[in-house]
Amino acid sequence: MTSLVDQLEHGLSAPICLTWELTYACNLDCVHCLSSSGRRDPDELTTDEAIAFIDELRDLGVFYVNIGGGEPMIRRDFFTIIEHAVANGVGVKFSTNGTFIDDEAARRIAAMDYLDVQISIDGLDETTNDAVRGTGTHATALAAARRLADAGMRDFKLSVVVTRHNVDQLDGLLALADELGAQLRVTRLRPSGRGADSWDDLHPTDDQQRTIHRWLLDNGDRVLTGDSFFHLNALGESLPGLNMCGAGRVVCLVDPVGDVYACPFVIHERFRAGNIRRDGAFTEVWRGSELFRELREPGSSGACASCGAYDVCRGGCMAAKFFTGLPLDGPDPECVGGEGERALAGAGPRPVSDVDHSRRPRTVTPVPVTLVAK
Amino acid sequence: MDATVLRLDPAVAIRPEPFGALAYHYDTRRLVFLKHPDVVRAVEGLDGRTVTSEVLDACGIDPGRRDAVERALVSLVRSGIVAEVGP
Numbered sequence: 001m002t003s004l005v006d007q008l009e010h011g012l013s014a015p016i017c018l019t020w021e022l023t024y025a026c027n028l029d030c031v032h033c034l035s036s037s038g039r040r041d042p043d044e045l046t047t048d049e050a051i052a053f054i055d056e057l058r059d060l061g062v063f064y065v066n067i068g069g070g071e072p073m074i075r076r077d078f079f080t081i082i083e084h085a086v087a088n089g090v091g092v093k094f095s096t097n098g099t100f101i102d103d104e105a106a107r108r109i110a111a112m113d114y115l116d117v118q119i120s121i122d123g124l125d126e127t128t129n130d131a132v133r134g135t136g137t138h139a140t141a142l143a144a145a146r147r148l149a150d151a152g153m154r155d156f157k158l159s160v161v162v163t164r165h166n167v168d169q170l171d172g173l174l175a176l177a178d179e180l181g182a183q184l185r186v187t188r189l190r191p192s193g194r195g196a197d198s199w200d201d202l203h204p205t206d207d208q209q210r211t212i213h214r215w216l217l218d219n220g221d222r223v224l225t226g227d228s229f230f231h232l233n234a235l236g237e238s239l240p241g242l243n244m245c246g247a248g249r250v251v252c253l254v255d256p257v258g259d260v261y262a263c264p265f266v267i268h269e270r271f272r273a274g275n276i277r278r279d280g281a282f283t284e285v286w287r288g289s290e291l292f293r294e295l296r297e298p299g300s301s302g303a304c305a306s307c308g309a310y311d312v313c314r315g316g317c318m319a320a321k322f323f324t325g326l327p328l329d330g331p332d333p334e335c336v337g338g339e340g341e342r343a344l345a346g347a348g349p350r351p352v353s354d355v356d357h358s359r360r361p362r363t364v365t366p367v368p369v370t371l372v373a374k
Numbered sequence: 375m376d377a378t379v380l381r382l383d384p385a386v387a388i389r390p391e392p393f394g395a396l397a398y399h400y401d402t403r404r405l406v407f408l409k410h411p412d413v414v415r416a417v418e419g420l421d422g423r424t425v426t427s428e429v430l431d432a433c434g435i436d437p438g439r440r441d442a443v444e445r446a447l448v449s450l451v452r453s454g455i456v457a458e459v460g461p
Contacts, residue, residue, distance in 0.1 A: 004407060007393040014389070016396065016405065061389035063398035063405070089387065091400060114400055 005244050011296040014060040014286065016250045019264040022050075022072040022081065023256050024357035028097050030122075030133045032161060032202060035255070035267055036193040037070040038359035044256040047077040049277070053254070054085045056282055064091030064114070068264070070256065070357075073100035079108065086114045095120060095159060097137065098144025103151070106144075110153035118157040118185060119145050124169040124176065132163065132202070149180050157224065159185045162212060163202040170215050174223065185224040186216075188231075191323040191333070192265040196350060197362060199324070209336050210235060231316035231332045234309035245318050248273065248295035252286065255355075260285045262295060265319035268353045302329025309337060325350045375444045379459040380429075381422030386455050388417065397455045406455050412439050413446045422459050 025040035026033070045053065057065060065085060072078055073096050082092045091114035098119045101109070109117055121141040123129030129138040141158075148156050158177045160166065166173070170186065177184040191199035204212060213232040216225065220240045227241035242250075247263040254260055258276040261267055273292050274285035286292065304310045315321075316332025324333040325347035331339035333347075356362065382388070385401045394408040397417070408414050412435050419433040420426075426447065435443050450456040 004393065004409060010392070012391050012396075061387070063387060063389070063396075063400075064403075089400075091403070116403070 005242070008242070008246070009244065009249055009296065009298070011249045011292065014057075014062050014283075015252050016063075017066065017246060018057070018062055018251070019066040019068060019253045020053075021068050021070060021253065021255050021264075022078070023070040023075050025074045026070040026097075027074065027099055028071065028134050028137060029359060030194070031198040032122075032132060032163075032189060032193075032195040033358075034190060034193040034195060034265055035068075035070065036353065036356040036358050036362070039357045040070075040074075041257050041357060045258055045277075047080060049258070050077070050081050051084055053258075053276060053282065054081070054088060054090055057085075057090050058088040060283060062090055064093060066264075067092055067094035069095075071097055071099065073105070082115065083112070086112060092116070093118065096144070097133070098141045101144035101147055103147055106147040106151035106153065110148065110151040116155075116157065117148065117153065118159040119148075120159050120161075121145075121173075122161050122163065123166045124172040128165050128169065131165070132161075132198075145180050145182060149182070154181055156180075156182050157185045158182050159187065161189050162186050162204060163189055164204050164208060165202070167204055167208045167211055170212075170219075174219060183224060184222070185226070187226050188228040188317070188320075190265045190317065190319050191350075192319050193267060193353070194358060194362065196323050196352070203334060206336070206338075206341075209334060213237075213239070213336075228317075231313050231320075231334055232336060233312035234307075234336050238312055243312065244314055245316075247271075247318055248292040252292075254282065259355075260289070262291065263319060265317070266322065267355050268322070268351060270322070270351070300329045302327060303343075304329070304331055304339070307331075307337060307339070323350060375448060376427040377425050379423065379425055380420045380447065380451070380456050381459055382417060382420055383455060383457050388414070390414070397450075399454055402454055404453060404455070406450065406453055408446070408450075410439075410442070410446070412436070412443050416443050416447060417450065417456065420456065 023040055023044055024037045026037040072094055085092050093116040095118040119141050122132045126138040160173055174184050189203050213235045216239050217237055230243040251263050253264045260273045262271040273289035276282045279285050301310050304315050318328055320333050321328055326343050331343050333340045333344055386397055386399050389396045394410050395414045397406045415433045419429045
């Protein structure tokens, strides 16, 4: 019998894990923003279109949707949208920087069923977090978390992108989540969006990859990861979760203007499957797009074919390879077998996305990120 | 397992898929794979009144597959997708 992972690689009738970015507008300017958010796009889905999209997800049997942005709470119809989703059996998990969680919003959120909230925080202390997310954002995130806790919200998430500067804070972040009655979620840093500019300076070192693997093995049952660290399985013991790239198979992204991408980390025309306004509806894009059909074909293991670890790491993350100029059938840039570094030395030019809503013009060449104590 | 009465937890939704089905528990946020069409048929046959052995008879599970389906049901009880109904 074929394994579940093999079957999932052929795709599902509808995604399991659908991310929907509600807006490109964001009050912050994080250096690793996957969607290069900042300014609202004038073409973003209207409230009526958003409601119709939710109805389609309900009819498809999509159990929940991951809502992000930009900062989704910036939209004036934010609560209209999420309340419509939940009322229609489409659970909501949304990511926020916490700025707009005042006491009233906290009470409203805490009172809703089938709603999960993730507050982004990228360091245990202000210096570590604010270097990545901007001045004052550590205090804002913590204040929002405390408001949710005070409003009686249990098991909301503190969501941490693991970087070179916070690997050593994982124990502390777990203790912080415990203290707040929250759950810790840690995910992998990707060189996507503005992350392309900061990845070289922020991504964990080789030694730190080992530390993360060990830490996840020791704490994995208490920590959510979005199954994003499967490239570390090559170190030996496999991490809990679905260890595969789900892009276009079980995962996809719908962006604020209705463009459908293979996953939240590949906002680039190469991975654009269609648009829910122009190409029929979401269902047609999910089931019929040429890109998704291509992604559901058995992949070639390419340069990794002779590596004994391929069965467990499956070549790592497609987005990480693509945005560092590596071939998609080769090693992950953070391959723990050392192949990533070798491949990076001979990598091609790094693709730059045609979608960018950053408020400040970006340099195309990577810029260093330095920690500055306040 | 044979003599127990089971039902699908009311907070669970099932979605058919080529390999079987997905089951999602809205309260625990747990997603479970029903990895064989036999398991899907058995779960859909649970009505909260009939004992499991009769449910499995009624949905025509092949005798050679019965153990596997029963094991799957035990695991679904453990994950809260299916619940035992009291006597």
